[in-house]
Amino acid sequence: MLDNQPWKPAHHPTISWKTNNIPYSEENRDIYYSNSNGIDESNYYFINSNDLHKRFKTHTEERFCIGELGFGSGLNFLLTWLMWSNAPYPKPKLSYCAAELNPMSLEDLKKANNKWPQLSHLLAELIEKYPVAIKGQHRILLNEGNVHLDLWWCPADIMCDDLSSYDRSYFDAWYLDGFAPRLNPSMWSSKLIASIAKCSKPSATFGTFTSSGDVRRALEQAGFEVIKQKGFAKKRNCLKGRLLISSTNHSKITPWDISTNTNEKSIKHAVVIGAGLSGAHIAAALNRRGIEVDVVDSDKIAAGGSGNNQAILYARLSTKHSLLTDFSLQALIFSSSMYSEMFFDPTFRRGEDGDLCGAFVGSEDTELLAYLKDALGKHPEIAEVLDHKEASNRLGIEVVKNGYWLSASGWMHPPSICKNLLERPGINSTLDCGKVTVRRQGGVWIVKGEKKFECQTNLVVLAAGDACKNFLDLNWLPLRTNIGQTTQLRSSNDLSQLKAVFCHDGYIAPTRFGEHCIGSTYHLHKKNVILRNEDHLTNIEKLRSSIGKSHDLKILETDFDGWVGRRCTSPDYLPIVGPVPILSKFNSVYSALSKNAKLHVPEKAPTHPGLYISTGHGSRGLTYSAISAEILASNISGEPPPVSRRLMRAISPARFLIREIIKRRS
Ligand SMILES: Cc1cc2nc3c(=O)[nH]c(=O)nc-3n(C[C@H](O)[C@H](O)[C@H](O)COP(=O)(O)OP(=O)(O)OC[C@H]3O[C@@H](n4cnc5c(N)ncnc54)[C@H](O)[C@@H]3O)c2cc1C
Numbered sequence: 001m002l003d004n005q006p007w008k009p010a011h012h013p014t015i016s017w018k019t020n021n022i023p024y025s026e027e028n029r030d031i032y033y034s035n036s037n038g039i040d041e042s043n044y045y046f047i048n049s050n051d052l053h054k055r056f057k058t059h060t061e062e063r064f065c066i067g068e069l070g071f072g073s074g075l076n077f078l079l080t081w082l083m084w085s086n087a088p089y090p091k092p093k094l095s096y097c098a099a100e101l102n103p104m105s106l107e108d109l110k111k112a113n114n115k116w117p118q119l120s121h122l123l124a125e126l127i128e129k130y131p132v133a134i135k136g137q138h139r140i141l142l143n144e145g146n147v148h149l150d151l152w153w154c155p156a157d158i159m160c161d162d163l164s165s166y167d168r169s170y171f172d173a174w175y176l177d178g179f180a181p182r183l184n185p186s187m188w189s190s191k192l193i194a195s196i197a198k199c200s201k202p203s204a205t206f207g208t209f210t211s212s213g214d215v216r217r218a219l220e221q222a223g224f225e226v227i228k229q230k231g232f233a234k235k236r237n238c239l240k241g242r243l244l245i246s247s248t249n250h251s252k253i254t255p256w257d258i259s260t261n262t263n264e265k266s267i268k269h270a271v272v273i274g275a276g277l278s279g280a281h282i283a284a285a286l287n288r289r290g291i292e293v294d295v296v297d298s299d300k301i302a303a304g305g306s307g308n309n310q311a312i313l314y315a316r317l318s319t320k321h322s323l324l325t326d327f328s329l330q331a332l333i334f335s336s337s338m339y340s341e342m343f344f345d346p347t348f349r350r351g352e353d354g355d356l357c358g359a360f361v362g363s364e365d366t367e368l369l370a371y372l373k374d375a376l377g378k379h380p381e382i383a384e385v386l387d388h389k390e391a392s393n394r395l396g397i398e399v400v401k402n403g404y405w406l407s408a409s410g411w412m413h414p415p416s417i418c419k420n421l422l423e424r425p426g427i428n429s430t431l432d433c434g435k436v437t438v439r440r441q442g443g444v445w446i447v448k449g450e451k452k453f454e455c456q457t458n459l460v461v462l463a464a465g466d467a468c469k470n471f472l473d474l475n476w477l478p479l480r481t482n483i484g485q486t487t488q489l490r491s492s493n494d495l496s497q498l499k500a501v502f503c504h505d506g507y508i509a510p511t512r513f514g515e516h517c518i519g520s521t522y523h524l525h526k527k528n529v530i531l532r533n534e535d536h537l538t539n540i541e542k543l544r545s546s547i548g549k550s551h552d553l554k555i556l557e558t559d560f561d562g563w564v565g566r567r568c569t570s571p572d573y574l575p576i577v578g579p580v581p582i583l584s585k586f587n588s589v590y591s592a593l594s595k596n597a598k599l600h601v602p603e604k605a606p607t608h609p610g611l612y613i614s615t616g617h618g619s620r621g622l623t624y625s626a627i628s629a630e631i632l633a634s635n636i637s638g639e640p641p642p643v644s645r646r647l648m649r650a651i652s653p654a655r656f657l658i659r660e661i662i663k664r665r666s
């Protein structure tokens with residue numbers, strides 16, 4: 001997907017239902033699974049051909065990684081997850097990456113699977129988290145984070161090209177489950193099969209129902225040993241096999257976003273500097289992977305930019321793909337799912353700690369709204385274009401602009417999120433330790449607080465907002481500080497009717513403890529973090545001009561309270577997430593790009609061993625920090641990444657250095 005292409009949701013397939021509710025694709029004129037016994041068929045072709053019963057017991061790595069071409073109804077996935085759940089401990093965690101061009105609608109997915117009682121508990125969790133039809137990659141955390149399901153709503157060759165571009169071996173097993181090759185040739189091309197081999201581990205296996213000669217030859221050419229075996233039920237033959245010859249990557253992308261250090265997989269302890277949203281999410285993401293984490297902060301939990309009362313979770317839609325829109329949308333879907341799971345914890349309360357009540361985004365861009373109305377068509381679960389009357393009905397207060405409704409959105413209380421994440425077992429927080437510094441000595445990192453805390457570790461993550469540039473030689477990071485203020489409005493009779501978030505030039509959230517948080521102001525050039533009366537008036541005026549005249553805000557214009565904080569932003573408004581380059585070495589490795597920006601430099605980026613960063617979340621920390629943490633933790637643990645390579649590069653700290661080198665072009 002390239003920048004500036006029109007933005008459109010993925011198409012659901014047109015399904016007709018055969019006897020026993022077997023789904024049939026009208027587009028491909030083929031069934032999704034056998035009409036005699038779907039479960040036995042899937043087990044035979046995929047689970048047994050890959051010998052998973054035995055391999056889950058004997059696998060010695062942390063994670064077992066399966067790739068699937070054609071997620072379809074999710075039956076193969078549900079059966080794999082069931083088998084994994086029933087496998088005895090010790091067993092690896094499970095990663096399952098599946099490509100699907102035409103994701104089934106939620107209703108079709110339910111209908112296709114609800115005939116199997118043995119899958120019902122897993123189906124319920126999948127349904128709860130099944131992503132909307134936004135093209136691109138979606139990571140779902142299942143089974144308390146022990147099972148990762150990456151759904152790539154895109155053509156299979158794009159997923160495989162993307163994953164093979166890293167020159168890392170991710171996959172232990174493959175399920176090749178396109179429709180029959182003669183009906184669905186794009187799923188079986190030799191180029192696609194070659195990419196599969198490139199991102200597979202040595203001895204990775206595959207299973208498939210087909211015995212097509214072309215598929216067999218493509219697999220052999222890619223380095224697989226192919227075995228023809230008896231097919232399921234009345235089918236004569238099918239194929240299974242194992243990778244014999246690992247292929248090298250011939251990617252023509254200069255890997256300035258990929259670290260030379262790949263030996264961090266086995267690290268079991270980390271220090272995270274910063275106890276705001278970024279640091280708390282990173283600590284939790286590392287902890288989900290069995291890493292013990294020390295979080296240190298010079299102040300309290302959420303004492304920096306994450307101290308707001310009601311932060312809004314949302315993304316702005318656009319008519320076109322851009323790095324910013326695509327990243328924001330994926331971040332929104334991921335974080336919304338993660339925050340909604342937090343409410344299962346009885347100490348995390350709806351209305352106090354947050355509420356995913358939806359948000360209405362007012363817009364005067366009539367071209368955008370007309371485009372979205374058409375593009376969103378049958379996808380209200382992504383967003384719905386509403387006129388101001390319908391929006392007023394839904395919100396419970398009168399608004400004057402048309403716009404769109406985002407049902408995955410809402411508001412959250414960031415300090416509650418940080419606290420909830422940081423209190424998990426395996427995470428130790430040391431607060432008020434004075435300024436923390438980091439230095440490299442004797443092949444390890446020494447992390448030391450001015451007042452307390454000192455420790456040696458192999459893994460450090462900087463999540464200290466704009467202070468990140470004060471560590472080591474990182475003053476090259478182009479971080480900006482933007483001071484902003486929110487205002488607390490005591491709820492009046494009519495404003496108390498507000499049922500969801502309303503975003504205009506600013507925003508207003510439904511009541512929390514009898515008050516609404518409204519926001520917010522932006523000051524790039526002010527230095528002092530102090531509450532200002534004129535900022536309160538600005539917030540009130542922005543709200544006043546966006547709501548109906550019937551709402552009288554006058555009575556509330558006395559005795560303001562509010563909150564002021566620092567946003568750390570980057571020049572392109574995308575966050576800064578990834579391994580930290582070593583400036584001088586990095587500039588030297590890629591210096592040839594200053595003469596020819598299109599040159600392919602095959603060297604990976606020289607980076608500080610075990611040093612990562614997550615900052616620059618600007619005014620979207622609530623939306624961006626969860627997926628950023630997942631990206632970092634996946635990278636460190638050698639797992640397939642949760643976003644595409646294009647987005648990984650877009651947020652990489654190294655992008656600024658590369659841009660500088662290219663700018664120097666003689
Ligand atoms: C007025 C305002 C309104 C906002 N509204 C929204 C919103 O509606 N939605 C949204 O998504 N985002 C919003 N944001 C932005 C969001 O809050 C930030 O993006 C987010 O808090 C960034 O989190 P962070 O963890 O990266 O940084 P921070 O929360 O700033 O955390 C950095 C931490 O590092 C610590 N630290 C710094 N230096 C050191 C050191 N040397 N040693 C140890 N510790 C150190 C600090 O004490 C701090 O706790 C708003 C921000 C402001 C200011």
Ligand SMILES: C[S@@+](CC[C@H](N)C(=O)[O-])C[C@H]1O[C@@H](n2cnc3c(N)ncnc32)[C@H](O)[C@@H]1O
Pocket residue numbers: 013031032033069070071072073074075076077099100101102154155156157177178179184186187
């Ligand atoms: C046989 S069905 C898969 C059944 C599925 N594994 C299950 O468990 O239900 C084949 C799937 O491949 C998908 N598909 C077809 N062409 C594709 C392509 N080029 N890229 C990705 N998916 C594709 C179809 O939409 C369909 O869902």
